[in-house]
Amino acid sequence: MTASRLRSFLAGTQTSSALLSLAALPMAVILVLVVAMFWVSLQKGALGTPSAIYTLANYREVFADPFIIGVAVNTLIFTVTATLVALLFGLPVAWLVERTTLPGKTLLYAIMTLGLLIPGIYTAMGWTLIAHPRIGLVNRWLVDLFNLDAGPINIATPIGMGFVQGLSLAALAFILTSQMFRAMNPSLEEAARVHGMSFGRIMRRITLPLARPGILAAVIYIFTIGIATFDIPAILGLGNRVYLLSTFIYLKVHPQGAGLPEYGITGVVGAFMIVVAGLLTLWYSQTLRQGHRFEVVTGKGYKPTLIPLGRWSLAAWGFILLYALFSKLLPLLLIAYAALTPYFVPPSMESMKHLSFSHFHGMDWELVLRGLKNTALLVTVVPLAVLLLAFALSWLIVRSRSRLRYVLEFGAFLPQALPEVILAIGALLLALFVIGSRIPLYGSVWIIAIVYIVARLAFATRALNGSLLQIHRELEEAAFVSGLSTARTAWRVLFPLIRPTLFSVWIWTALLVYRELTAAVFLAVHDNITLPAVIWSYWYSGSINKASAVTLLMTLVLAPLIFIAWWFGRRSQVSLN
Amino acid sequence: MIIRLTAVVAALLCLAGQAGATTLNELIEGARKEGTLRGQWGQASFGGSEGFKEIVANINKKYKLDLKGQYTPGPDMQALMLRIIQEAAAGQPASTDVYLGNAQAMLDGLNSKALRPMTYNQFIQDKPANEGQFNPIAADGTHVAVATAVVGVQFNTNAVKGNDIPKRIEDVLNPKWKGKIASTPYAAGMREFATPDFLGREKMVDFTRKLSKQIAGLMRCGEVERITSGEFIMLAFTCGGNDVNVAKRTGAPVGHSVMEEGTVLHMRYAAVPKNSRSPNAGALLIHYLLSAEGQELLWRIDGLDLHLFPGSQTKRELDIVRAAKGKIIINSPAWLASFKDYAAIQKELEGILRQK
Numbered sequence: 001m002t003a004s005r006l007r008s009f010l011a012g013t014q015t016s017s018a019l020l021s022l023a024a025l026p027m028a029v030i031l032v033l034v035v036a037m038f039w040v041s042l043q044k045g046a047l048g049t050p051s052a053i054y055t056l057a058n059y060r061e062v063f064a065d066p067f068i069i070g071v072a073v074n075t076l077i078f079t080v081t082a083t084l085v086a087l088l089f090g091l092p093v094a095w096l097v098e099r100t101t102l103p104g105k106t107l108l109y110a111i112m113t114l115g116l117l118i119p120g121i122y123t124a125m126g127w128t129l130i131a132h133p134r135i136g137l138v139n140r141w142l143v144d145l146f147n148l149d150a151g152p153i154n155i156a157t158p159i160g161m162g163f164v165q166g167l168s169l170a171a172l173a174f175i176l177t178s179q180m181f182r183a184m185n186p187s188l189e190e191a192a193r194v195h196g197m198s199f200g201r202i203m204r205r206i207t208l209p210l211a212r213p214g215i216l217a218a219v220i221y222i223f224t225i226g227i228a229t230f231d232i233p234a235i236l237g238l239g240n241r242v243y244l245l246s247t248f249i250y251l252k253v254h255p256q257g258a259g260l261p262e263y264g265i266t267g268v269v270g271a272f273m274i275v276v277a278g279l280l281t282l283w284y285s286q287t288l289r290q291g292h293r294f295e296v297v298t299g300k301g302y303k304p305t306l307i308p309l310g311r312w313s314l315a316a317w318g319f320i321l322l323y324a325l326f327s328k329l330l331p332l333l334l335i336a337y338a339a340l341t342p343y344f345v346p347p348s349m350e351s352m353k354h355l356s357f358s359h360f361h362g363m364d365w366e367l368v369l370r371g372l373k374n375t376a377l378l379v380t381v382v383p384l385a386v387l388l389l390a391f392a393l394s395w396l397i398v399r400s401r402s403r404l405r406y407v408l409e410f411g412a413f414l415p416q417a418l419p420e421v422i423l424a425i426g427a428l429l430l431a432l433f434v435i436g437s438r439i440p441l442y443g444s445v446w447i448i449a450i451v452y453i454v455a456r457l458a459f460a461t462r463a464l465n466g467s468l469l470q471i472h473r474e475l476e477e478a479a480f481v482s483g484l485s486t487a488r489t490a491w492r493v494l495f496p497l498i499r500p501t502l503f504s505v506w507i508w509t510a511l512l513v514y515r516e517l518t519a520a521v522f523l524a525v526h527d528n529i530t531l532p533a534v535i536w537s538y539w540y541s542g543s544i545n546k547a548s549a550v551t552l553l554m555t556l557v558l559a560p561l562i563f564i565a566w567w568f569g570r571r572s573q574v575s576l577n
Numbered sequence: 578m579i580i581r582l583t584a585v586v587a588a589l590l591c592l593a594g595q596a597g598a599t600t601l602n603e604l605i606e607g608a609r610k611e612g613t614l615r616g617q618w619g620q621a622s623f624g625g626s627e628g629f630k631e632i633v634a635n636i637n638k639k640y641k642l643d644l645k646g647q648y649t650p651g652p653d654m655q656a657l658m659l660r661i662i663q664e665a666a667a668g669q670p671a672s673t674d675v676y677l678g679n680a681q682a683m684l685d686g687l688n689s690k691a692l693r694p695m696t697y698n699q700f701i702q703d704k705p706a707n708e709g710q711f712n713p714i715a716a717d718g719t720h721v722a723v724a725t726a727v728v729g730v731q732f733n734t735n736a737v738k739g740n741d742i743p744k745r746i747e748d749v750l751n752p753k754w755k756g757k758i759a760s761t762p763y764a765a766g767m768r769e770f771a772t773p774d775f776l777g778r779e780k781m782v783d784f785t786r787k788l789s790k791q792i793a794g795l796m797r798c799g800e801v802e803r804i805t806s807g808e809f810i811m812l813a814f815t816c817g818g819n820d821v822n823v824a825k826r827t828g829a830p831v832g833h834s835v836m837e838e839g840t841v842l843h844m845r846y847a848a849v850p851k852n853s854r855s856p857n858a859g860a861l862l863i864h865y866l867l868s869a870e871g872q873e874l875l876w877r878i879d880g881l882d883l884h885l886f887p888g889s890q891t892k893r894e895l896d897i898v899r900a901a902k903g904k905i906i907i908n909s910p911a912w913l914a915s916f917k918d919y920a921a922i923q924k925e926l927e928g929i930l931r932q933k
Binding site for chain 2: 433
């Protein structure tokens, strides 16, 4: 009996039906949304009404536009730069925090997390004030110092924008790779050290190759975010007529003054992104296929040791603070300034005299609280659902030997590749025209929750895949042979080992849900508006001061909570450190 | 058969809607029974959430009601109209009991039959005057013009002063402004200037080519902070000067200038969606906005009012244009419907503007 159970486990046929059912649920939703996306991409006019017509015009409009080549090149440069910059900062910080004796790790986690509370528009505006060719402080200083005709730095290039975007995305690179460094068994590194290998060679030959699945997952995730990102290219790029895919599509979708929004165009982008996602998943799957090479947590003794930094701690913190200054502190100061100034002018001694709390007094607090209530509900429900579904998916992707795992991997990653507005349009059309009044989903916070759960699966599975890959099967096999069910094996063996990752995924999903915007704006009717949608509505209408006031207030409230959450999480043995 | 039956029922419902409130008192009583007024439009329009609160408070005071107002920020005007059309097609209640938006969205709503005909002519006492062919209250009772946004040039008053302030369209091409000014990605104003009634397509295409070489980049209407910060010192052309009227009151260094050749009036309309849950309350809001108090409030919260009223602030701005023998185009649903090449011209101008 035991032998047959073990055989079926090893063959991958003993996949829990509960896990399979859990994984099937989001897959069904994703499939429906993808079908809706193709359906949308083939239509022009008011979708869902008799005036909509079936046509390939949306595809022609995107791919036959001579602008598309330049846009594609710009997007590629931007995305590659953003990914590299994100890894340049995120990866070393992740390694420092998980593999060394760097002091103040909880604070570091809080600093990295804080970035998610800052909308990208502020990062873009902050960099406009620093490096705009004409009004940028650094450029003005350089012009005065060297008597130049024009500012030498121009942030509004694909590389410049990619740099700014990369600073924002470094936090994601950090979280996606830190779990892997945390769970990594240092025995191979220690063995190399004993044999006299230098630090640089250990890094190159052992640490980074072992971290490859996690790094690759982070690269793919960040790359797809880079392609779809809108706020920084909209502020820095459009202002200088440098177009990326997102801003190019925005201009095509929103024909201000002439006609209805052309959401079919977004469907075309979704179709294109499915191809990109397919290629990226294929690449990722190649790595997963060799998953056993990265299994370093085994049933044998496992005691992670940390590399003593000594005086290098100061240099490490210097690097971290420099990053924090440009990516977090500067936008935060800008938010505070914009919240207190009556109108937006570059900061000066004169403008400081006019600072006041008038924007806080003039705020519609009923609206803000309505948004806060819905956001709190989403932040509570969505991360738990994501964790549950993502664990089921990741376990099947990493542990199953069925070909189905490739489908699951591709399916879980798809929502990341699809423009979020497409997920929202699909949900809206389904709620309006298919479900109708049978289930009162339209206009409720639950329709937003469903879109968020689907959209966040890619992030959660990426993080969990990396961790599960490092847990050797022998631990589960031992539990299984001892008579534990799959569910109990997961609960008693796997969960304790990947608890740090689960905690990270939970807190990061909560924060990503907290700041999520596109779907919320698209699906907000009355009772389901979220706080980011309220902030966005102020910003979009030109009330940047009120948008800043709400953002500042929420950041001040959430920053200590985030610190406490990380402190509690790390203190209660959530971290293996 | 089913389709015919549905059409008959829909027609009867429309008539019932019209017959339901033929006098102001009936409208007020209808609103009282409804009890709630839901509003959804952009925060930039009509004072946003704070403006809506004031409007509802004033309606309650003026008509002795106790309406509960609920405002939710919405997407841009056309995207919101698309949603209203889809909600109507799906038989769902409308997101908003009253729609406030532009002429293009109104035309889309009319084409999709998503707007509810009301007997505005019967219960609106302070009727605004007609202007030529333009009737602010649609004959079929589907929509009413409540305010006027006047297209011009927005500028930073610290950087553009005195005689430098553009007075004629060509003034924005002054080499002094090269690389310092912006335009909109959607060719605001210029698409209307290109109509045969105004400067014509050829002249505007030529102008737009020159402007495209002159501008540093593109920005949306309403991003006043990008002008006050000095990122751009001028926006040619605006969707209307109303945001400047509001920003100026805070002391922001921003001004708005209307061109002597003429201008475009981006009319702001109000309408009750076909599937509004509180159509009487929605119509009452429209009634209020067309009253003297409503117009005063609109000027205060959104920097615009309807130029057809004798005491209108916007009218004063237009009187200057008229005195200079400038042309004035009223961007209305009827005007848009009559101008078949509008979308094509807009695309052409957008294409020119996006190239450096």
